[in-house]
Amino acid sequence: MxxxxxxxxxxxxxxxxxxxxxxxxxxxxxxxxxxxxxxxxxxxxxxxxxxxxxxxxxxxxxxxxxxxxxxxxxxxxxxxxxxxxxxxxxxxxxxxxxxxxxxxxxxxxxxxxxxxxxxxxxxxxxxxxxxxxxxxxxxxxxxxxxxxxxxxxxxxxxxxxHDETKRRKLLRSWALSWWDVTDQPIDEIYSYYGTKVAIYFAFLGKFTNWMFFPAAFALILQFFDFGSFQWLVLPAFFISIILWAVFFFQFWKRKNYALLARWHINCTIGASQGHKLLGMECGSLQSPLELIRKKGMDINQEKQLYQRYEWLGYFMRFRNDAIIILSIICLQLPFELTYAHLYEVIGSDLLKFGLTGIYLFVIQYFTRLGGKLSVKLIRYENNENTEHRADSLVYKVFGLYFMQSYIGIFYHALLHRNFTTLRQVLFQRLMISEVLNNLLENSLPYLKYNYKKYRTIRNKKKDEKESTSGKIHVTSRVEKEYMKPAYSASIGDEVEDGLFDDFLELALQFGMIMMFACAFPLAFAFSVVSNIMEIRTDALKLLSMMKRPVPRAATTIGAWINIFQFLIVMSICTNSALLVWLYDEEGKWKVEPGLAGILIMEHILLLFKFGFSRLVPEEPAWVRANRAKNATQAQKVCSKQLLRNFSGGERTFYGPKKTE
Known part of the structure; x- marks a missing residue:
């Protein structure tokens, strides 16, 4: 026993x-x-x-x-x-x-x-x-x-x-289950890793599953000849992928609500366990107003203090955003344009491929420095809680990565209007970035673990002055877990964890395939294969190569949803411009029927993008019904408890019960 x-x-x-x-x-x-x-x-x-x-x-x-x-x-x-x-x-x-x-x-x-x-x-x-x-x-x-x-x-x-029993079960049903393609045991992932990791994998799985439609459409465009209707194919593809993206994110929000309801999480509660206001931690029972009153302030002083805090927060965020924007314009933009110009001048495809590889390697280091600067800047912002600090960091760092990922492509599309070069750049960017990221994600944790293990054994031999014939082995599972690297963000884990890099990679991929869809439709097919691999490799990385992450509470994917929505709007504008350049070969920019049709289509798609959310509610009807049912039930229970208190020996609100 x-x-x-x-x-x-x-x-x-x-x-x-x-x-x-x-x-x-x-x-x-x-x-x-x-x-x-x-x-x-x-x-x-x-x-x-x-x-x-x-x-x-x-x-x-x-x-x-x-x-x-x-x-x-x-x-x-x-x-x-x-x-x-x-x-x-x-x-x-x-x-x-x-x-x-x-x-x-x-x-x-x-x-x-x-x-x-x-x-x-x-x-x-x-x-x-x-x-x-x-x-x-x-x-x-x-x-x-x-x-x-x-x-x-x-x-x-x-x-x-790690819980070894649950870890092995997840390895079999998740990381090594290749036949399920995009299906994942989300409830088990939530139970083992927490809400934030589970929501990421639920989003990645649903996103990959929905991508089969544009990928199939792109393959049809690539291998079928539509004859005289060929000029209609790209506009039809453009309209379909915009509608697809709008539908997906609206239905993802519904899926998000359903997951929270299934996990009994109140979606109105923020991820932070407390927030900082006026330099005080307010996760305790006392409200900020009570803490201020303890200092003997009157109403006017409290109002002035709150207003000063509010406007100081706006000013600090504006200042930090201005620093990031100016650093992009003064430092990163010239570097990006130099790379784009060299790529256009160089004639050898092999040299172009090598230049892209070197550029991507160097720019990763540059943007990580910008990310670390952003982490330092948000320390001086009066963000209400950890979730808002994380969102502020995401916006700043994504701005850096947005410039380094797309400015060279905009250069080819806007100035040279060379679609052959544009497709070549997109293909190389997708292939090199996906291969480089997968190699780094899966090889670095393994190399870090083995290096730490080697140093531990070598130092032990030096301390004990053992001969080379004496072998020392790491046998305990807890020591092996200690030697594994932590699941941390490349810019530091103070505000974000390793999911920051995973979401960043996904957002950059989404922007690449959406904003230049008309130039390279086949990118959707490459992305489907890449994301299927990403689901399993990320799962294997978390289960076998990393320490078990510290759980972080979350109710949504946070600021990333706004970034994805921004990229949809950008893709409407960029693809409309690409279609204009494709059909306006002479560059006269006359308002002819074709150009007018593209402009009308752009405005209709923008109207649809911002209006569709009004037609399809974000919260499913059954979730609203359960919430209303629970609220009614809670009201009845509270009412009964109040009546019991009123009918007792003492009256809480109306004084003691009268005695005869």
């Missing part, structure tokens, strides 16, 4: 500490032993594993421990009456379970672990002297023990651990 219970324990958090040189006969309060003891005091299950050069404390938590931590955090969870209420462990049956049957989602469990691990503080009346390898330091009153050990470098890292 004990063995069966031991096998059911799932260690979800790992804590890394260096190995110690134990000095016998010397009495000291070893900080690692104290840390383990404190973990057990708060109800955690602790298991220590010895590695090559470090020790690992694996941590698990019974359901009751997580439940009481959630109650202490005043976590709000959906109930069976349709309301999100503060969690109480004693009333656990009133709360709705997750789709996989568990009480807490992975994001909620991780928050509970964070609360338990970092909530261990010194509650004594004086500081405590701790020791590690002969080094002494003080644990002050009210200070978090884990943060103190992190500041001393004793705790190297705290990271989530």
């Amino acid at each position: 004990n063995r069966h219970e031991e096998e059911e324990i799932v260690y979800e958090i790992g804590v890394v500490v260096p190995k110690r040189n134990v000095i016998e006969g010397k009495e000291s309060r070893d900080c690692v032993e104290i840390l383990e003891a404190e973990f057990r005091k708060v109800g955690l299950i602790v298991n220590k594993v010895s590695g090559v050069s470090d020790e690992f404390i694996r941590v698990a938590a019974p359901l009751e421990t997580l439940g009481r931590a959630a109650a202490q955090m005043q976590m709000r969870k959906p109930t069976h009456i349709g309301m999100d209420l503060q969690f109480e462990w004693e009333e656990v049956d009133a709360f709705v379970n997750q789709p996989d049957g568990s009480l807490f989602s992975w994001c909620e469990r991780f928050q509970c672990y964070q609360h338990l691990l970092y909530g261990i503080v010194n509650k004594s009346d004086s500081g405590i002297v701790l020791n590690f390898d002969g080094k002494e330091f003080h644990w002050e009153v009210g200070q978090s023990l884990l943060k103190r050990l992190e500041s001393e470098g004793i705790v190297k890292q705290v990271f989530p651990l």
Whole structure:
């Protein structure tokens, strides 16, 4: 029985500490032993594993421990009456379970672990002297023990651990399931990785599935001759892909609402656990207004403070956006135009291909510098929460990548109007960028893991002065996970995680195939194959090559939806211009029937793009019905509870009950 219970324990958090040189006969309060003891005091299950050069404390938590931590955090969870209420462990049956049957989602469990691990503080009346390898330091009153050990470098890292049973199941049903093409176990992905990762893969799968239509249309254009109707083919293709894109994003919004309803997530709640206002964290129970009143401000002072904060935020965002725009104009634009001009001048196709490869490699470094600058700039913006900071970062960095990805193509289309060169550039950009990104995404994590493993073993041999014949192996699974790279963004993981780069790659691909669709329709077919590969390689990367990501809450794909909508509008304008240049070979720009028809078509498509959202609601009818039903049920329960309070011995609102 004990063995069966031991096998059911799932260690979800790992804590890394260096190995110690134990000095016998010397009495000291070893900080690692104290840390383990404190973990057990708060109800955690602790298991220590010895590695090559470090020790690992694996941590698990019974359901009751997580439940009481959630109650202490005043976590709000959906109930069976349709309301999100503060969690109480004693009333656990009133709360709705997750789709996989568990009480807490992975994001909620991780928050509970964070609360338990970092909530261990010194509650004594004086500081405590701790020791590690002969080094002494003080644990002050009210200070978090884990943060103190992190500041001393004793705790190297705290990271989530993979659940080996669920990981292997996802490998079989997701990463290695090539026959399913775009089908994915989204509910299992949500249970294991959280909302943000699940929404990304749901979006990628639906996007790839919908792309089969324009890809099939493009193949028909490539291999069939329409004779005298050939001049109608490109306008028909242009209209169809714009309608396809508008339909897709509207129906994706409906899919997004359906997923949130299935996962019992209130879509009106932001992703952040709190926000910063007037320099104060407002994720607590007290509102910002109450905090201001504590300082003794009157109404006029409060109004002035809020207005000053609001306009200062607008000014800081305007200043930062201006810095990014000027850096693009002064630094990036000349570089992009130089590359485009050299590409037009060079005659050898091999040299052109090599120039494109070198350009893409150099520009990646340049834009990453711009991304890191953007991260520093948004620190001085008064964004309301982490989600708004992430959106601000996305807009700034995408502006840099937009210029470096498309300015050279605009150069060929606008100035030279050379469609042969334009198709060649598009093909090379798509092929080189897709191959380069896939190689980097899948090879770099593997190389980083092996390099860290090699350094660990080499340093161990040097420390112990072992001979080359003595072999040291990394055997523990927790140590192997520690050596894997984190799922972080190329511009840093302070605001965003690795999904930033995945969404950026997808947005740049979408812009490439949409804005120049009339010049290179076959790009849709290449993108379908690339995205099918992307689904499986991203899944394999997350499951086998990376640490388990820290869960991040989200309800949508964030600022990316606005970027995709912007690219649709851009594609209407650019494809209309491409059609004009195709049919106006003499370049006279006369308002003839063909040109007038293209301009009318452009205005109709723009009107349809902005008007279609009014015709098809974003929220499905069954989701609205469930929400209304839950609201009605909650109102009835609250009304009954109020009546019970009124009929009791004491009246809450009308004073005490009269006695005869």
